[in-house]
Amino acid sequence: MATGLRTARMARGWSQDRLVYEMRRFADQRLLDIASAASLKTYISEWENGRRTITDRYAAILRPLLGVADDELRGTVAPQEPQADGYVDLLSRIDAAGSLSESMVPSFLAQTELLRTMDRQMGATGLVDQMNGHLTAMEEALTFAVLPGVRRPIATALAGAATLSAWQALDAGAVDRAWRRYELAKKAAQDAESPLYLAHAMGEQAYVLADAGRPQLAVELVRDAQRVHPERQSPRLRAWLAAAEAELCAAAGPEMESAARAAMERATALLPDDGEVRDVDLLSIFLNTGHLTRWRGNVLAKLGDASAMEELYTSLASADASFVRANSGLHCDLTQAHLARGELEEARSHLQKARLLANRTGSVRHRRRVEMLTGRL
Structure with a gap:
């Protein structure tokens, strides 16, 4: 069935x-x-x-x-393709994997970057087949890579792609697939001996728990992520994890308000003032002062703080139009902030923009938030 x-x-x-x-x-x-x-x-x-x-x-x-x-x-599990018997096939696969470190890994990374750009601008719903094929190719390569020097670059590429795929699945409402892809990303990061990729996957996986109604467990997971060899984490990743903790604490309820504010202050202090937008060591992380301002507004809106409005409108004025899904969230935050002040017309205006952007990307996650806010108008 x-x-x-x-x-x-x-x-x-x-x-x-x-x-x-x-x-x-x-x-x-x-x-x-x-x-x-x-x-x-x-x-x-x-x-x-x-x-x-x-x-x-x-x-x-x-x-x-x-x-x-x-x-x-x-509603089924796809059957496995039959494999040829014997050592000849095995050695052929091992030899092919051995050459991937230099020849194919850059192509894997370029494909992930393309899928990331398409996801950011158009949403994830139309990318399922491409992403599945992309991950399968890397998993196959890693399965038959023998020596650590060959495995590490493949595993690093897989960790980044699997984390992206997991976030896409969460956005599309495929919660089980999201969780399993985060587990794949964590295992690949461990194989790659990369605390950066491991901590990032853990930090994003915490959002699955928060969306599932386990906010306290989500906060514990993102805090654990910050304890994964912090001395080897990049400053921008540490700032990202602190901001994620702030958002998750704010969503957990009023009893964690002080923890949310403290985490956001820590994120502000940790963010490097280098003029860069992305983390050179972890391209999945987009975070500069403008992004952090938008994140701070999100946290303050969740806390019901009136100062959220200034932060959010500052972010809106400088928002990158290519971040379509993020802009849907920004309009949701502005809706929430105006509702807290009883400004219903402004709230309706931003909610309509949020709905249009969520529909444009096919984001189930944002559509749920839009429907929740609609119920308050």
Whole structure:
């Protein structure tokens, strides 16, 4: 039974009719020939109730529309490809992996960067197949890499890509996939002997716990991340982890307000004043004074602090339009800040902008926040 289809559809708040519309629009844009709207509605009902199998043709449309992997869509685990027997095949794979350190790792890193840019600007839902293939290629290479000098660069590349994939999965509402990808990232970081990648994966994984309703456990995890060889962590990563702790403490409730403020002060002190936007040692981290101002506004808005407004509007004035998902969150923060002051018209205006940006990227995570704020208007 393709219960995964129903789960993914409902996570987006789509009716079966809406899914039919989106499938038809997707097909029209790509000049694909698919069934009529009436037939598609019958197919969807039968797919969701297990009376019809989703064919590869329609799965290729549904995956990017809903932002799910193939096994999540079908509710099954994909079968393993049969492998050739004998030592010849094994040694061939080992030899191929041995040459990857110099020849393929730069390509892996470049592909991750491309997927990161596409995710930032367009959202993650249409990147599921590409990201799955990307991770599979790196996992395969790492499996057959023998010596530490060969394994470390591959594992480092895998840790960064798996962390990105996990955040994309969390944004798409695929919580189980997000958790497993963070575990993959942590294991790869340990294989790479990289406290930076390990701490970053732990810090992001804490958000899964917070979204699942375990804020205290989330705070404990992000604090543990800061204790992973802090002397080997970069200053920008340490600032990022402190800001993440501040946000998670603010979300945990009023009893952690002082801890949230202290963590944000620590983040401000730790952030290097070097004019850079990204961490040269960990390209996943985008953090400068402008980003931190936006983060501080987020924390203050969660705490109900009136000074959040100034921080958030300062961030809005300098916001990079390519950070579409982050800007959706910024408008959510401004909605929350205006609601705290009883300014309903301003709150509605920012909420509408947040909704449009969340829909543009297909972000289930931001759409949930938009719906929560809608209930307060």
